[in-house]
Amino acid sequence: MSSSPTENPWEYAPAPESRDIANLKPSYRMFVDGEFVEGNGAGLKTINPATEEVLAEVSTADSSDVDTAVRAARRAQEKVWRKMPGTERAKYIFRIARMIAERSRELAVLESLDNGKPIKESRDSDIPTAAAHFFYHAGWADKLDYAGLGPDPRPLGVAGQIIPWNFPLLMAAWKIAPALACGNTVVLKPAETTPLTALVLAEICQQAELPPGVLNILPGDGTVGSELVAHGGLDKVAFTGSTEVGKLIQRTLAGTGRRLTLELGGKAANVVFDDAPIDQAVEGIVNGIFFNQGHVCCAGSRLLVQESVAEEVLHKLRARIATLRLGDPLDKNTDIGAINSAEQLAKIRELTAAGDTEGASRWTSPCPLPDKGFFFAPTVFADVQQSMRIAREEIFGPVLSVLTFRTPDEAVTKANNTPYGLSAGIWTDKGSRILWLANRMRAGVVWANTFNRFDPTAPFGGYQESGFGREGGRAGLEAYLDD
Template sequence: MSIFEYAPAPESRDIVDIKPSYGLFVNGEWTDGKGEAFKTINPATEETLAEVACATDADVDAAVAAARAAYDKVWGPMPGRERAKYLYRIARIIQERGRELAVLESLDNGKPIRESRDVDIPLVAAHFFYYAGWADKLGYAGLGPNPRPLGVAGQVIPWNFPLLMLAWKIAPALACGNTVVLKPAETTPLTALLFAEICRQADLPPGVVNILTGAGETGAALVNHPDVNKVAFTGSTEVGRRIAESVAGTRKKLTLELGGKAANIVFDDAAIDQAVEGVVNGIFFNQGHVCCAGSRLLLQESVAEDFLARLRRRMGTLRVGDPLDKNTDVGAINSAEQLERIRALSEIGEAEGGERYTAPCELPERGFWFAPTIFTGVSQSHRIAREEIFGPVLSVLTFRTPEEAVAKANNTPYGLSAGVWTEKGSRILWMADRLRAGVVWANTFNKFDPTSPFGGYKESGYGREGGRHGLEAYLDV
């Protein structure tokens, strides 16, 4: 099979003005952090993008105090219809500056520009539009006759969808009348800092949104601060467990969106080519840096051989390389640390007897790269079938009956998502009723909408983000 050669189609970096250094955004102003600054780098080239301030306990105190004052004096008492105007304004500015945000996200995170441009940024704007619509209708959300805001929300977000995770958390918090102190991941702070500028552009009252950059110590100081009323965290199960322990016994409200090891289940009556595309999207989208990634492929035995042949053929057409090239399908791994984890677990998969297939592609010499990979001959006891790799690595298992598929899919400590591929609507409903997963996609995968709740069970956390359900976490009901 011949593969088309694509001429480079790079997006211009000139639309983004990256400052040499960034401070903290507290009470509507930029301030110098009291901690030792750190650098954020482009994972595709290993070049330094900017130097970023690190917030200390004193900086966290100042940000929480600013958020508390804004909540008591301005944002909390403000009528919902007035809060909605600010959210609508932010959403429109995000749309206007969408190209700038997309380029900055791909530079700082490593994801392909077409994903940042066509998925992340439109969803970010959609979440602000959606929750702006709820701001003056909270009494009709089915959460009680007089729901009230909680106060100050401390929010910690991960590096895989930096701006989208920010929107998931800030939009409902502000719509409900809370103020926010948010800490982005230390490897991807730049779009959150640009969002701070958008808040100023929208004339958001000072202190309503505060952005603190830093590492785990900064996040811990925020989570444990006594004047924070609500903690929202998206990230690893290990860190989420520690946060749950630290919040236990306090009056803080907590939501956790943690890891996953989703099963993508393909029956013999599925549209095979469509399912192949769904599997590719489920595991190689955003380099597999997706908590709900379909990292376990469950194939019905009668179609397994044919499906895998088509999947390998499709993997041969994936283009790995420059995230700013509009032709790129798979970008750079976010950090050297994450690349090492992916490599280590892949080597363990081979040592355990898995048969490895790597997409034939040339990887750039500089940067953090890992070729799309699948493992066949995998059993449920293999670590690559049990542990979240958080990279472009797919484990393949087989099944014979729907009951066996359900048993294998649910045989995991996680419970965030699942996918079912079949032409029978009755089978989809039967499976969805039995799969222990917060989100079940039918004949698609990785589809998100601000009107639909997202969240998991078991070690994938608790609480829901998105939709009407996402309001509950930020209201006293």
């Protein structure tokens, strides 16, 4: 069955998930030393980006709260957690994993309300993967001697961790689980716009009877993160977020002797050769850039297509994008949810306007936009030149820039023509070409005939302005162990 880019042959009746499942509270407090307490900060109101309604009031931290949390983490680390046998630490981490899995539906709905992502992504990807990280690292807690990281692996101490708003619970699990497995304690600063699932995770940890002070969670804006990074009581900082903030953190920690890992921005190349399975590649392209509204640091935001198939790929791609359903994140049929904030929406609009000004050919999905909320229709720019802002800057939204190439060498040159280096994708029928290209691409993760596949057993991280260090897998343990 064929369709034009303006037709949508797939129409579904609404299938909304109940927001009552989220057990949303009118207010949330920060979590320090095993208790929920009022912070000394000004507080914030977290909103639903799909409706612009206030979801809850959240207590926030100030510098004194940061100091209290770091001191609590230090006491717990030295007196309890580092002395506890790995087999016992594993029991706590496994219990947390079980509770996340048991409350997965509640967490998924809360994540979609607070973040704006489609419920099917929260339900099928984010929450199960968050639980998987705790399950996986629970298995490492008593096996660190066999990880190949030295004869006597020891924890660093207290880790300060700052996570972004695009995968709130998953990024929390991504960082907390290996830190705890290695015997460290944690002070976590969730993103200002998405603090709710991190605070419910604190509730889960409390119910799991995690010793007080092992995990502390401090909501707030960027000033709380700055206070945390600058605190002399930390042994390690882990940050996921923008390259600009990552550079500021690196300057702050330079010369202090404290460990640092950074997972920053990206401008991934998704390379499609003329022998690729086109229909499969189109699905991979859509998943690579429109998953989570493009709020993905490793999103395949630069599509490099071999000239001989570029017209066919673009035609099929536009037809497929036209079928994507944009709207209520709690509708199980929604493919594209809300942009996380008004600030992010403004940034997307600024960069797409630059694409128009610089002469790229813009195509936007004909899908209708809701009257309320922060929404941006899936957009594809063709005739893109590498000097354009849309080809060089991270848009962090549902916007794809399409470039073409003629030879594999040209594909490598264009793919690597970026200050970033987090991920890449290759679509071809030839295994030898996959290996040849993967060895030449400056990217921490290279997917072959797929995109956006993650597993807690596999390390993830980047090069250049995409940061340094690895998270996940055996390699990810190294960042939380002393030499």
